[in-house]
Amino acid sequence: MTQFDSSILQPRRLPPLAALRAFEAAARHVSFRLAAAELGVTPTAISHQIRLLEETLGLALFIRRARGVALTDAGRRLFPTLRDGFDMFDRAIRELSPRRRAAVTLSATTLFTVRRILPAIGGFRERFPDYDLRLHASDDPVDLVAGEADVAVRYGSGRYRGLVATPLLAERFGVLCSPKAGIARPEDLRGMTLLHIEWRRAGRAPDWRLWARLAGIEGLSVDQGPRFTEDDHALQAAAAGSGVALSGLALARPAIDAGLLVHPFGPVIEGEFYHAVTTPERRDDPAVRAVCDWLQEDVV
Template identity: 60%
Template sequence: MTARRQLPPLATLRAFEAAARHLSFRQAASELGVTPTAISHQIRLLEAMLGQPMFVRHVRRVSLTPAAATLYPVLRTGFDAFADTLAQLRKPAARATVVLTATRLFTARLLVPALGGFTRAHPDIDLHLHASDTPVDLAAGAADIAVRYGTGPFDPLIATPLAAERVGVLCSPSLMIATPADLRRTSLLHSEWIHPVAGPDWATWARLAGMDDLAVESGPRFTDDGHALQAAIAGHGAVLSSLILAAPDIETGLLVHPFGPVITKGGYVIVTTATAADRPDVAAVRDWLVSLVDAPSGP
């Protein structure tokens, strides 16, 4: 059988190690959350057990005796080993994970550029982005929160209006387009919307602008809204697109919104299950989404 160790109380050893490291009873007391008198009591207890002094008391400081100089590095190494081992064994706090699903264009134009800001604001939340133009089943757990376009119905999910869609003329500042009449000298870029009935087109915009002579059927066509925006950024013409999704490019000056009218139709909705809606991490993502969709001001 292993012989029983003859050791002073742990509190005594901790008090001695802290006092020896700081060469101050007062600083040792502050570190351990006790009074200097308590430290002095523990040191006297250790000295009584060892039968010799461990500190030389000066007016405003203490110094180590030869016995203390022998004991201190042993205890320091031991306590450091305790701390390192306990840190390795301590389970890290569980991180929250939120899966956010949105259309490919919404994800690419708004969510991805702003992801760094969310991570800095919420370092304890792992946000997973799921880009899909096909709605996923939130009730089955495929995602925790979604941004969807349209009016629903969304039952039994909880739907919170995010923003009304605003569609307007966008172009590169290099084209020097300042008035609607300038559109007659540039290409009109067309985006084939997934749901054509819901998508404003150049014919609708020209009618609202009173430009019945605008060649609304001419110009390149794209099956992807993002490609149409990229063509506009490259200076290939003017595009009729979402002012919300183009907001990052308007803010950086890659695109300009030189004039109206603006077509408001449809909108974006935040959708969650009733269970997910009560989660603080999902609420943080919901608040972040609201902060992203502030539509740009008028031209």
């Protein structure tokens, strides 16, 4: 064979690439519909491309039936070569392309994000340099099954249908105020403005009436005082000396440690747990496991 006979120098007489891709996908799935879904086109477009390939080759590649398709002998001979060829293309391109960093979307309430996640965010990059973390702060639950986030921090019992939950942190609710408020015992609350948080979980929410009953104190104006729809706003008002809040001690811990708030006395109302929640399919993904480990070990 001379250099002029080499297939490297002679132009290749190949059918259109789109027709070859359509056939390979349809043969692999044994379905025009599934091939169309994979390639992002319509089943009609797949059928058109395969007709074009069959006309180019002068051979029937599929047997069309009322309830589906089947490969002909020619189709069965052609399929393995195209499948292996496309697999080789894919491997070569992946090896040439720069490695893409895995990104994980973590959803949590605004208060949990501000009070717990953001102070620890710098440590995530140090521990897991191969992963990018995307934060989604919202008080509305995301649909993990639909892929709106990979991991979510949720407060509750941990029983979430179709999801797996890992306990992170128990919440307890207690009195929080500015250190300048100068209160040292429950009776001192009678002269203070009580700040109320309108919890979204009606029926399970701690409130001043419940706290007063546990404390055995009477005469508190448990229904009076400003009301807040956001926990953080009530805590900011308490830190500014505008009143006394009944809020989660776990999420207030950074402000307590910084001396902005104090928890002067009990009792406390026992709450539930914050959980790291994901889908069973995503649970064993290395990037998702990294985020869950970080939440357990560094955030809480």
